[in-house]
Amino acid sequence: MQLYRQLKEAILESEANGLISDKSEILTGFSGEKLTGTLQRFSKLLLNKDTCYLEVGVYRGLTLLSVAKEIGENKAFGVDNFAFFDKDGKNFGIVKERIAKLNLTNVEVINKDYEDALENLKNELGGRKVGVFFVDGPHDYRSQLMCLLLIKPFLADNAVILVDDSNYQHVRQANRDFLISHPEYKLFYESYTNHHPLNAHGNERIAFEKGWWNGINILVKDPENQLETMYPATHRDRSLYENEHAIHATKHPEVVPFLLKLTNAFAPIVYGFSKLKNKPKVLKGRFTEMNTYSEGLTSGSFNEGVQ
Numbered sequence: 001m002q003l004y005r006q007l008k009e010a011i012l013e014s015e016a017n018g019l020i021s022d023k024s025e026i027l028t029g030f031s032g033e034k035l036t037g038t039l040q041r042f043s044k045l046l047l048n049k050d051t052c053y054l055e056v057g058v059y060r061g062l063t064l065l066s067v068a069k070e071i072g073e074n075k076a077f078g079v080d081n082f083a084f085f086d087k088d089g090k091n092f093g094i095v096k097e098r099i100a101k102l103n104l105t106n107v108e109v110i111n112k113d114y115e116d117a118l119e120n121l122k123n124e125l126g127g128r129k130v131g132v133f134f135v136d137g138p139h140d141y142r143s144q145l146m147c148l149l150l151i152k153p154f155l156a157d158n159a160v161i162l163v164d165d166s167n168y169q170h171v172r173q174a175n176r177d178f179l180i181s182h183p184e185y186k187l188f189y190e191s192y193t194n195h196h197p198l199n200a201h202g203n204e205r206i207a208f209e210k211g212w213w214n215g216i217n218i219l220v221k222d223p224e225n226q227l228e229t230m231y232p233a234t235h236r237d238r239s240l241y242e243n244e245h246a247i248h249a250t251k252h253p254e255v256v257p258f259l260l261k262l263t264n265a266f267a268p269i270v271y272g273f274s275k276l277k278n279k280p281k282v283l284k285g286r287f288t289e290m291n292t293y294s295e296g297l298t299s300g301s302f303n304e305g306v307q
């Protein structure tokens with residue numbers, strides 16, 4: 001229980017003060033300050049010479065290098081295949097430059113697809129276990145779930161897992177599916193906003209940047225069953241996941257992403273004339289893209305088992 005209290009304090013401190021030290025001018029990216037501060041504090045608390053920090057989703061190094069600069073000689077690893085948000089192919093180079101500018105010698109970037117990296121992790125970590133695991137890579141349902149499943153053999157006994165972008169309903173579903181099938185892990189903390197920060201403007205957007213960015217789920221190992229069972233909220237209707245089967249089995253599934261914008265244009269016609277089951281009752285308030293379905297969820301709740 002002592003460890004859980006310390007984790008709770010680290011979260012509360014990050015909520016109050018953000019990063020441990022002033023945000024470096026060099027480090028920019030897509031993560032909130034409460035989140036980055038929590039990654040730093042958890043890593044300081046949990047890491048030792050036998051354990052390390054690992055993240056999936058490095059982008060330009062904001063979270064990876066913010067942690068690396070606070071953990072002394074302990075090691076930080078980041079996995080990214082630099083396949084997204086990188087149309088000029090510059091991000092890996094930017095991360096390497098930033099590592100040099102910050103004089104960091106405790107960071108390694110694993111330039112691979114997350115599945116190739118996590119399936120072969122024992123060759124990468126030099127015998128270390130993972131003390132803090134941060135999931136911020138591909139956000140499709142299967143990748144979110146696979147990140148949790150593939151990391152299991154490498155986690156230290158007191159490991160914590162932070163899942164970014166948990167505002168998304170399908171990310172919460174992957175976390176819930178993992179938690180319900182692995183009762184030895186518990187949801188420790190959750191925080192959401194009503195929509196994705198990229199659908200927010202002005203002061204609201206600034207608040208998201210200072211906060212958790214796009215929702216967070218924090219999972220801990222709880223082998224002694226000291227914490228309460230708790231799951232992130234999800235929709236009971238699973239038809240969107242079932243639709244994946246129809247997409248996989250169609251003749252040209254590769255083309256589907258190119259047609260997504262058309263679905264917004266054709267939706268009113270389809271809703272009007274088809275026998276579509278589960279037509280949404282309310283469309284007002286939906287955005288063209290990046291809908292999270294997180295309206296009205298908690299802005300911050302701890303597992304009730306931690307005092």
Ligand SMILES: C[S@@+](CC[C@H](N)C(=O)[O-])C[C@H]1O[C@@H](n2cnc3c(N)ncnc32)[C@H](O)[C@@H]1O
Binds near residue numbers: 059081082085138
């Ligand atoms: C939102 S960014 C990460 C933000 C970063 N943590 C920060 O602090 O700024 C997501 C990253 O995940 C990476 N990514 C997406 N799919 C991936 C995959 N299949 N394997 C490895 N990395 C992937 C992208 O290349 C992108 O750099």
